[in-house]
Amino acid sequence: MSTVKTGEPVLLSGNEAVAYGALAAGARFYAGYPITPSSEIAEVMARELPLVGGKFIQMEDEMASLGAVIGASLTGLKSFTATSGPGFSLMQEHVGFAAMAEVPCVVIDVMRGGPSTGLPTKTSQADVMQAKYGSHGDYPSVALVPSSVLECFTLTVKAFNISEKYRVPVVLLSDEIVGHMREKVVLPSQDEVEVVDRIKPTVPPEWYQHYQDSITGVSPMANFGEGYRFHVTGLTHDVYGFPTEKPSEISALLEKFKNKEIHNSRDLTMVEEFCMEDAKICIFAYGSVARSARMAVKILRQCGVKAGMLRPMIVWPFPKIPVENMLERANLVIVPEMNVGQLRKEVERLSNAQDKIHGINVLDPTFITAEQIVDKVRDLRAKNRRTGEYIIG
Amino acid sequence: MKHQMPDLEVSTKVAVRLSGTGGQGLLLAGRILAEAAGIYDGLNVVQTNSYGPEARGGASRSEVVMSKGEVDDLQCRTFDILIALSQKACDAYYGALVDHGALIVDSTNVGVVPTSRAIEIPMTKMAVEECGNKMVTNIIALGALCGFTNLVTLKSLESALKTTVKKDFIELNLKALHLGHDAARDIVKNLPERKRAQVRDYGLIWQQKAHKKSQKNVRKSTANRQAVYA
Numbered sequence: 001m002s003t004v005k006t007g008e009p010v011l012l013s014g015n016e017a018v019a020y021g022a023l024a025a026g027a028r029f030y031a032g033y034p035i036t037p038s039s040e041i042a043e044v045m046a047r048e049l050p051l052v053g054g055k056f057i058q059m060e061d062e063m064a065s066l067g068a069v070i071g072a073s074l075t076g077l078k079s080f081t082a083t084s085g086p087g088f089s090l091m092q093e094h095v096g097f098a099a100m101a102e103v104p105c106v107v108i109d110v111m112r113g114g115p116s117t118g119l120p121t122k123t124s125q126a127d128v129m130q131a132k133y134g135s136h137g138d139y140p141s142v143a144l145v146p147s148s149v150l151e152c153f154t155l156t157v158k159a160f161n162i163s164e165k166y167r168v169p170v171v172l173l174s175d176e177i178v179g180h181m182r183e184k185v186v187l188p189s190q191d192e193v194e195v196v197d198r199i200k201p202t203v204p205p206e207w208y209q210h211y212q213d214s215i216t217g218v219s220p221m222a223n224f225g226e227g228y229r230f231h232v233t234g235l236t237h238d239v240y241g242f243p244t245e246k247p248s249e250i251s252a253l254l255e256k257f258k259n260k261e262i263h264n265s266r267d268l269t270m271v272e273e274f275c276m277e278d279a280k281i282c283i284f285a286y287g288s289v290a291r292s293a294r295m296a297v298k299i300l301r302q303c304g305v306k307a308g309m310l311r312p313m314i315v316w317p318f319p320k321i322p323v324e325n326m327l328e329r330a331n332l333v334i335v336p337e338m339n340v341g342q343l344r345k346e347v348e349r350l351s352n353a354q355d356k357i358h359g360i361n362v363l364d365p366t367f368i369t370a371e372q373i374v375d376k377v378r379d380l381r382a383k384n385r386r387t388g389e390y391i392i393g
Numbered sequence: 394m395k396h397q398m399p400d401l402e403v404s405t406k407v408a409v410r411l412s413g414t415g416g417q418g419l420l421l422a423g424r425i426l427a428e429a430a431g432i433y434d435g436l437n438v439v440q441t442n443s444y445g446p447e448a449r450g451g452a453s454r455s456e457v458v459m460s461k462g463e464v465d466d467l468q469c470r471t472f473d474i475l476i477a478l479s480q481k482a483c484d485a486y487y488g489a490l491v492d493h494g495a496l497i498v499d500s501t502n503v504g505v506v507p508t509s510r511a512i513e514i515p516m517t518k519m520a521v522e523e524c525g526n527k528m529v530t531n532i533i534a535l536g537a538l539c540g541f542t543n544l545v546t547l548k549s550l551e552s553a554l555k556t557t558v559k560k561d562f563i564e565l566n567l568k569a570l571h572l573g574h575d576a577a578r579d580i581v582k583n584l585p586e587r588k589r590a591q592v593r594d595y596g597l598i599w600q601q602k603a604h605k606k607s608q609k610n611v612r613k614s615t616a617n618r619q620a621v622y623a
Contacts, residue, residue: 011428011438036446120446177467182424182440184431288467295465367468 002048006189014152014178015082017185018108019044021156022080024193027106028054029079031068033061033087036120037176038110041082062087066094070103074232076223078160082108085127086117088134096135097234098169099257101241102211102219104198106159111175113365122365123176125287126339131171132316140217140260142268143171143316147290149183155313161196162268166218166260173315175338177288177367201228209239213252217260261317270313271322275301279308281377282330284323284347286312288367289336295370300377307377318346327351334376336360336368406460407544408469411534412486413478413499416449418531423455425553426535426545430459433549439464452482459544474542476534477503478516497537499530512541514576520569529569536573541581547574 002023004010012020019041022030030045042058049056055072059065065081072079083091088109098105111127113119131143144159146152156172163170201208201220210230212219222228231241236253238244261268275297276282285293290311300307310326312319327333327347333356335344344359351357360376362368409426411419423440431438436459445451456472458464471491477483478499487507490496498506501517516533520526524533532554539547550570558566 009432009435011424011431011440121444177441180442181467182427182438183464184427184436184438291465291467298465369468369470370466371470 003051004187006187009184009186011182012149012185012187013040013180013182014146014149014174015040015110015180016044017149017152017187018082018156018172018174018179019048020187021153022106022160023048023052024153024188024190024195025078025157025160026195026197027078027080027160028052029056029069029072029077030054030081031057031059031065031072031079032081032083033059033065035062035084035087037112037179038082038084038087038108038174040179041108041110062090063093066091066098066105066107069105070094070098070101073098073103073105074224076226078104078164080106080108080160082110084110084112084120085114085124085130088127088130092130092134095169095171096137096139099135099139099141100137100234100236101232102167102221103169103232104163104167104221106156106163106170106172108156108172108174110179111173119365121176123288123367124338124365125173125175125289126342127173128315128337128339128342131173138254138257140166140168140257141171141316142166142168142314143173144270144314145173145286145312146178147287147311147313148178148185149181150185150187151313152178153185153187157193157195158270161194164198165196165267166264167198167221168260171316173287175287181288205229210241211237211239211253211256213239213256215259216263217256217258265317265320268314268317269319269321271319272309272311272313273322274309274311276308276310276326279306280330281305281307281332281334282326283307283309283373284311284326284333284335284343285309285337286315286343289338292368292370293336293373296373296377299370299374305377315343320350323347323350327353331356332377332380333357334360334373334380336362336373336376338362338365338368405462406458406464406466407474408472409457409459409474409476409538409544410454410472410486410489411456411476411478411531412452412454412482413502414449414482415444415447415451415453417453417478418528419453419455419478420444421557422531422535423457425532425550425557426538427457427459428553428557429545429549430457433552434545436461437464439467441467452485454482454486474538474544476538478530478534480504483507495542497534497541499534512537512577512580514573514580516573519572519576523572524565524569526565529566532566532569533573533576536570536575537577538573539570540574540577547571 004020046056069079069081113122113124132141144155146155159170159172199220205227208228235243238249283293293309297307297309341359348354427438427440430436438459440457444453474495475490476497483503496511499516500513501515516530520530
């Protein structure tokens with residue numbers, strides 16, 4: 001589909017891989033406003049989309065970008081936009097709208113230092129909570145976190161698939177390091193990529209309900225202009241999309257949103273377990289930091305310490321079961337993050353022994369290295385030797 | 394079923410840092426080096442950048458980590474090779490260079506070198522005088538790197554250059570690459586006997602690393618074990 005070579009090694013940056021992933025997933029519309037460190041995605045899409053019959057628009061700002069994406073998605077095109085923290089803040093209004101109107105779309109957020117304009121060219125992981133609670137109201141949020149260039153490709157495809165399958169906005173939380181680093185990768189060819197499309201209605205147009213009630217929370221979706229009539233609004237609506245104030249209809253709608261996460265939690269859990277079989281010291285890491293964590297596990301294992309890493313590839317919905325399993329057998333859990341501990345608190349919430357969970361929180365834009373994680377384990381072990389609290393090994 | 398442990402080998406790797414000011418083309422140089430090592434020499438590579446918000450000026454650097462195995466440390470603490478195109482970069486990053494690491498500086502911009510082992514080439518001057526374009530300084534640096542260390546082959550650098558640089562500038566860039574390479578070779582040849590002995594190791598970087606590692610592993614794992622269990 002795209003001009004990039006598949007099946008042989010190429011040197012790609014994370015952002016380029018995201019763009020090629022989107023093309024492989026079938027994206028045919030991009031509207032965005034350039035922002036460091038995500039601009040390369042727009043650059044590739046501007047070049048590639050016209051070649052496959054897609055449309056690229058540079059909008060006047062981020063709010064309008066996601067608005068255009070939602071509109072394009074309603075007509076049946078797989079659509080997405082890319083931005084960074086400040087732009088993602090501006091998009092939040094439309095993230096909520098997309099969730100309420102159940103319009104599939106993908107937002108790529110390449111995280112940079114914040115708050116506000118912050119550090120345009122430096123890395124951070126501080127948008128994790130923004131991806132979950134950024135917009136108001138209770139809405140289903142899905143966020144994926146890649147930690148390598150190849151994953152930028154595969155998880156972008158996955159993001160589109162989830163978005164189309166469940167009719168939800170999906171966020172891909174890349175970060176500056178992953179986005180800008182170049183790695184040698186072998187991209188899968190188009191035939192090897194699984195592509196999911198939205199479910200189409202099978203009923204005659206006059207029976208069609210755009211927001212049909214269903215136990216899985218997913219209803220078939222017709223495109224605008226196909227003869228199926230429906231109304232799209234941000235107001236709480238009935239099954240046809242028209243505003244409603246009936247408590248039964250409102251609760252049915254909000255329950256449906258909740259069910260999207262609950263009934264599909266198995267499909268929405270994606271973790272990598274590295275050396276976790278007999279691990280007593282567990283590192284819970286995601287994104288670029290997970291690379292350092294993997295290195296740290298290797299170093300610790302060489303020293304005879306039973307270390308392991310749990311890496312969520314989907315952080316929202318939070319991977320409850322794998323984390324609970326980890327907490328059950330771990331004597332020590334380390335959560336290295338480039339923020340004040342946004343996901344550490346989520347891990348703590350599932351634990352009944354919070355004192356065994358420790359964070360490494362780096363707020364300046366220096367990257368967390370494997371040595372820092374190993375040092376932390378060593379410090380904690382030294383402390384625990386004295387108190388004799390944990391049995392580690 | 395017994396679970397098989399994943400490969401836990403911490404593989405031998407070489408880290409190169411290209412540093413200078415914004416506008417000197419360090420990101421492009423890093424990209425070409427990564428492409429040469431990764432695509433044409435078949436190694437695993439990770440290339441990362443760090444730069445300020447300015448288009449020109451400000452600190453800028455690019456890092457390439459190459460290895461025959463998996464690369465997991467995206468940003469290294471220490472480097473085997475440092476290329477410094479500005480005084481500020483040279484001063485700032487020399488501390489992160491490993492013992493016996495190679496330091497290659499652009500003597501047009503770097504007046505004071507921190508070690509006598511440093512290799513000085515007037516890259517900017519050469520670019521202006523012999524190529525007529527200041528912009529190829531970065532490529533001369535790559536050529537010099539290749540001339541000193543054999544880290545990547547000249548052939549793969551040429552191939553990488555051809556796919557990365559715009560068509561009209563390939564000729565000019567190839568000239569700059571060879572210029573840097575030849576200058577480096579000349580310097581090695583004409584160095585006084587003692588200094589040549591210091592510099593000679595550069596050419597054997599892969600073999601040397603592998604040898605060091607086999608010795609170090611034993612030492613390091615005992616040391617680390619003691620440290621972790623202390």
